[in-house]
Amino acid sequence: MPCTTRRRFLTGALGLSASPGFACAQHRAGFGDERHRVLVSTDIGGSDPDDFQSMVHFLVYSDLFDVEGLVSSPWGAGRKRHILEVIDRYEADYPNLRTWSERYPAPDDLQSITKQGETGFAVGAGYNRPTEGSNWIVECARRDDLCPLYVLVWGTIEDVAQALHDDPPIKEKLRVYFIAGPNKKWSPAAYNHIEQNHPDLWIIENNSTYRGWFEGRDQSGDLGNRSFVDTHIRGHGALGGYFTEHLGGVIKMGDTPSVTYMMGSPENPALPSWGGRFVRAWERPKRVFDRLTAFDDELETFGLLELVLPGPEGAEASLVVDGQEFPAASEGASGYRFRFVPKETKRWSYRTKSIAAELDGLAGAFSSVDPLPDAASRPSARHPHWWTDDPDRAFAEGPISARSP
Numbered sequence: 001m002p003c004t005t006r007r008r009f010l011t012g013a014l015g016l017s018a019s020p021g022f023a024c025a026q027h028r029a030g031f032g033d034e035r036h037r038v039l040v041s042t043d044i045g046g047s048d049p050d051d052f053q054s055m056v057h058f059l060v061y062s063d064l065f066d067v068e069g070l071v072s073s074p075w076g077a078g079r080k081r082h083i084l085e086v087i088d089r090y091e092a093d094y095p096n097l098r099t100w101s102e103r104y105p106a107p108d109d110l111q112s113i114t115k116q117g118e119t120g121f122a123v124g125a126g127y128n129r130p131t132e133g134s135n136w137i138v139e140c141a142r143r144d145d146l147c148p149l150y151v152l153v154w155g156t157i158e159d160v161a162q163a164l165h166d167d168p169p170i171k172e173k174l175r176v177y178f179i180a181g182p183n184k185k186w187s188p189a190a191y192n193h194i195e196q197n198h199p200d201l202w203i204i205e206n207n208s209t210y211r212g213w214f215e216g217r218d219q220s221g222d223l224g225n226r227s228f229v230d231t232h233i234r235g236h237g238a239l240g241g242y243f244t245e246h247l248g249g250v251i252k253m254g255d256t257p258s259v260t261y262m263m264g265s266p267e268n269p270a271l272p273s274w275g276g277r278f279v280r281a282w283e284r285p286k287r288v289f290d291r292l293t294a295f296d297d298e299l300e301t302f303g304l305l306e307l308v309l310p311g312p313e314g315a316e317a318s319l320v321v322d323g324q325e326f327p328a329a330s331e332g333a334s335g336y337r338f339r340f341v342p343k344e345t346k347r348w349s350y351r352t353k354s355i356a357a358e359l360d361g362l363a364g365a366f367s368s369v370d371p372l373p374d375a376a377s378r379p380s381a382r383h384p385h386w387w388t389d390d391p392d393r394a395f396a397e398g399p400i401s402a403r404s405p
Contacts, residue, residue, distance in 0.1 A: 035065060036065055036150055036262055037066045037140070037145065037149045037150060038065040038068065038149075038150050038262060039067075039068045039069035039071065039136075039137065039140055039149060040055075040058060040070050040071065040151075040154065041071040041073040041117065041137075041151060041153045041155060041160065042054075042055065042070070042072065042073065042078075042083065042155050042255070043072075043075055043076065043078050043154060043155025043156060044072065044074070044078050044082045044083055044086070045072075045076075045077060045078030045079055045082030046074040046075055046076030046077060046078030047075065047076040048182070048254070049246045049247055050246070050247060050252040050254045051078075051155070051255060052082075052242070052243075052245075052246045053243055053247065053251065053253045053256075054154060054253045054254070054256045054259070056086060056089070056240075056243045057243075057253055057259060058256075059087070059090045059110075061259060062104060062105055062110075063097070063101040063104040064103075064263070067105055067113070068113060068140045068149065069113050069114075069115060069137065070083050070113060070114045071114075071116075071117045071136060072114075072115070072117050072133065073117040073118060073133060073153070073155045073156050073157075073158060074117075074119060074156065075121065075155065075156050075183075075186040075187075078155070079116065079119070080114055080115065080116040086242065087107055087110050087111055087114070088107075089239050089241075089242045090107055090110070090239060091107035092237070092238035093237040093238050093239050094106070096237065115131075115133040115135075116132045116133060117131045117132065117133025117134060117158070117159040118131050118134070118156065118158040118162065120158075121189070121190075121327060122158045122161060122162070122187075122193070123189050123328070123329045124330075124331075125189070126161050126165075126189040126190045126191075126193025126194070127158070127165040127190065127193060128158070128162065129162070130162060130166055133159045134158075134159040134160075134162035135163075135166075137159060137170075138167045138170055141163070141173045141174055145173075148173050148174065148175045148202075149173050149175065150175045150262060151174055151176045152177050152255070152258040152259065152262075153176060153178040153179060153183070154179050154183075154255035154258065155183055156183055156186055156187040156190065157180075157183065157184070157191055157194065158190045160174075160176060160190075160194065161187075161190035161193045162190075164194060164201070165197075168197075168198070171198055171200070171201050171202075174202065175202045175203075175266065175267075176201065176202065177204045177206065177258040177261060177266075178203060178205055179206055179254065179257070179258060180205045180206055180207045180302070181206070181207040181211075181302065181343050182254075182343055184205075184207070184302065184341045184343075185326075185340070185341045185342075185343055186326075188304055188326070188339035188340065188341050189339060191304070192286075192304060195284050199380075199382045199383045200383070200384060202385035202386075203386055203387065204261075204276075204278055204388070205281065205386065205388045205389075206258070206388070206389065207343070208302075208389050209276040209278070209389045209390075210254050210255070210257045210258075211254070212257075212276070213254060213256060213257050214252050214253065214254065225250050225251040226249060226250045226251070229243070229244055229249045229250065234249065257274070257275040257276055258275060259275070260274035260275045261273050261274065261275020261276060270387075276389075277390065278388060279376040279379075279387065279388065279389075279390045279391075280379035280383075280386070281383050281387060282375045282376065282378050282379060282380055283378075283380045284380070285299060285300035285302070285303030285371070286304040286305075286306070287299050287303065287304075287305055287306070288306040288308065290308050291307075291309075292309070292362060292364035293305075293307070293364045293365060294365055294366070295347050295365045295366065295367050296367070297365075297366045297367070298367050298368070298369050299366055299367070299368050299369070300368065300369060300371050301342055301344060301345045301368040301369065301370060301371070302341060303342070303368070304339060304341055305339065305341070306337055306338070306339050307319070307338040307364070308331075308334065308336070308337050309336055309338065309352070310335040310336075311336050311356055311358050311359040312356050312358060312359075313330065313332055313333065314330070315355055315356035316328075316354060316355060317338070317352060317353065317354035317356065318352070318353050318354070319340055319350055319353075320350060320351050320352070320353050321348060321349075322348075325353065326338070326339065326340055328352075336359065338352065342368035344368070345368050345370050346367075346368060347365065347366075347367050348366055348367070348368060349364070350363070350365065351364075371391040373392060373393065376391055376392070
């Protein structure tokens with residue numbers, strides 16, 4: 001995390017406020033007279049506790065945005081109540097925060113725009129049914145407002161896919177920043193629905209750049225992932241105390257790049273920012289097989305693997321990879337569609353699991369490979385507003401090809 005961002009975290013946690021101006025198609029009452037509309041979709045309370053840290057950070061900066069929604073879109077045990085739990089801490093700090101900025105939203109206002117989204121996976125078509133969360137995305141996007149609605153997706157992208165399915169024209173108002181790497185793995189069908197049916201959506205698909213937030217760079221002195229917390233966050237208000245309760249008091253905040261991205265010029269993803277610098281996406285990698293695969297079958301890392309295998313109708317089935325299960329979609333007489341998204345470059349082995357003997361215990365493998373270094377020189381005409389990580393290895397940190405913000 002750049003030190004300027006970390007020090008701004010401190011001032012915000014103490015209730016101080018300083019920020020650059022914001023650009024928008026319409027002047028809005030607020031800091032610098034220009035603000036952005038923001039809705040957060042989070043899997044807080046689910047498998048990764050870093051969302052608690054990112055939500056604390058977001059609320060510390062909430063005076064800088066028009067916060068229009070907080071949606072629980074989990075994979076795992078996360079629910080709306082976990083968002084409200086953080087708002088409770090915010091409420092305790094609110095009197096102090098208000099002494100530094102009158103633009104902090106009232107706790108009861110934040111509570112009123114906190115919604116429950118999809119709690120399962122959209123396994124088949126990529127959408128299930130409208131939820132309170134997906135309906136809220138539609139409602140916010142439909143508002144008579146010239147400014148776009150930035151949707152920051154920290155968890156599964158099911159609610160965005162559902163909203164686009166229910167009301168496709170809202171895509172003209174949406175700007176989506178998707179922390180995709182680990183979450184796309186759990187939302188392959190929803191992601192596929194968006195990519196196939198809404199390729200003209202404005203979206204940043206951040207597969208690895210987010211890792212630069214907590215990996216690499218200068219970790220000396222008080223800039224370390226633990227030392228910064230001990231020096232500047234621990235003991236600072238209810239939010240600071242709550243932050244240190246998670247992940248052993250070590251910074252991860254893997255979703256926070258989507259927030260800091262909004263502090264620059266979010267209308268242009270090609271510009272450097274605290275949330276990353278992105279390039280126009282090339283054709284989205286995807287391979288479909290009607291057979292079991294082997295190591296010599298290659299797929300670009302973060303691409304979508306689909307296996308369409310025959311099997312009896314009415315059975316449940318899943319793909320087991322590295323001890324994790326990914327449910328398959330039954331397609332009637334056509335068999336079953338298994339989907340998987342590799343989030344690192346390596347050789348993968350898998351097996352199928354099912355109560356149907358014909359589908360149980362089938363084994364296969366494949367290899368995921370880095371994108372070609374010149375991939376960004378071939379932007380997809382089909383995806384005119386789709387952005388992703390720069391594949392140039394010069395910007396990578398570590399074996400997972402993490403790009404620095």
